[in-house]
Amino acid sequence: MDINYELTFPLVEHFISINGEGRRAGQLALFIRLAGCNLDCSYCDTKWANKADVKFEKKTIREIVDIVKNSNCKNVTLTGGEPLLKKDVDKLIAAILELDDIRLEIETNGSQPIKKYDDWKRRPVMTLDYKLASSGCEAAMDTENFNYLHKEDSVKFVSGSRADLERTLEIITKYDLTSKANCIISPVFGQIEPVEIVDFMKEHEMNDVFLQLQMHKIIWDPNKQGV
Ligand SMILES: C[S@@+](CC[C@H](N)C(=O)[O-])C[C@H]1O[C@@H](n2cnc3c(N)ncnc32)[C@H](O)[C@@H]1O
Numbered sequence: 001m002d003i004n005y006e007l008t009f010p011l012v013e014h015f016i017s018i019n020g021e022g023r024r025a026g027q028l029a030l031f032i033r034l035a036g037c038n039l040d041c042s043y044c045d046t047k048w049a050n051k052a053d054v055k056f057e058k059k060t061i062r063e064i065v066d067i068v069k070n071s072n073c074k075n076v077t078l079t080g081g082e083p084l085l086k087k088d089v090d091k092l093i094a095a096i097l098e099l100d101d102i103r104l105e106i107e108t109n110g111s112q113p114i115k116k117y118d119d120w121k122r123r124p125v126m127t128l129d130y131k132l133a134s135s136g137c138e139a140a141m142d143t144e145n146f147n148y149l150h151k152e153d154s155v156k157f158v159s160g161s162r163a164d165l166e167r168t169l170e171i172i173t174k175y176d177l178t179s180k181a182n183c184i185i186s187p188v189f190g191q192i193e194p195v196e197i198v199d200f201m202k203e204h205e206m207n208d209v210f211l212q213l214q215m216h217k218i219i220w221d222p223n224k225q226g227v
């Protein structure tokens, strides 16, 4: 791919922390957060990054690659907002993947196609949300994406109610998702007790599914930015 290293992206923050979510949870990671989202999930903990007047810095691919190099982190998470919404984001992704020894993860909301990455020789790992009813955004889900999952990817169901859990089970079963990728259920923070999720998993013998609590919200103040 031809990469124009002068293309720019709206960076709202970058920081090193432990990854609090996904299959690399607990490992150090560099987070690169881009502004703007096409959805407006009821529970979104990053609404500030999606506001029209959010402060951002226009960073070139060259500058973002330098941030990655200087971080000395192996794990890099590109998130937002919705990272895959950005024009030419595939160029940014390809540029980061040109660095040796980097594991790049994309946090994406399930409304944007991931097909174009399917046949890349080095492909980023996708952590793909399936937005449930309590998000208010289920209608935007593109289930075509389930055809382009790789084994190391995750599908994440952020659940806020019993109805969300029932829908999670229905979607996992209908698309046989546990055979295609990691399946993760996470509580909408503070909206449902984790024990309710465990009870549901036991009730339905969901042996191949992971429960995940957002680790950074346990370690730090849940409203703290940049961790
Ligand atoms: C802020 S989003 C950014 C990436 C992308 N827009 C998405 O939704 O996947 C990152 C992750 O945080 C999760 N998230 C946001 N607010 C949350 C909350 N209140 N409780 C639990 N998870 C939340 C999202 O579901 C998503 O998996």
Ligand SMILES: Nc1nc2[nH]cc(C(=O)O)c2c(=O)[nH]1
Pocket (backbone or CB within 6 Å): 017, 018, 019, 020, 021, 022, 031, 046, 077, 079, 080, 107, 216, 227
């Ligand atoms: N520590 C930490 N881990 C995370 N994993 C995914 C995050 C995100 O906002 O996409 C996130 C985040 O915001 N903080």
Ligand code: SF4
Pocket (backbone or CB within 6 Å): 037, 038, 039, 040, 041, 044, 045, 046, 047, 050, 080, 081, 082, 109
């Ligand atoms: S898709 Fe992600 S960033 Fe956008 S509103 Fe939902 S949780 Fe927030």
Ligand SMILES: [Mg+2]
Pocket (backbone or CB within 6 Å): 045, 046
């Ligand atoms: Mg977050």
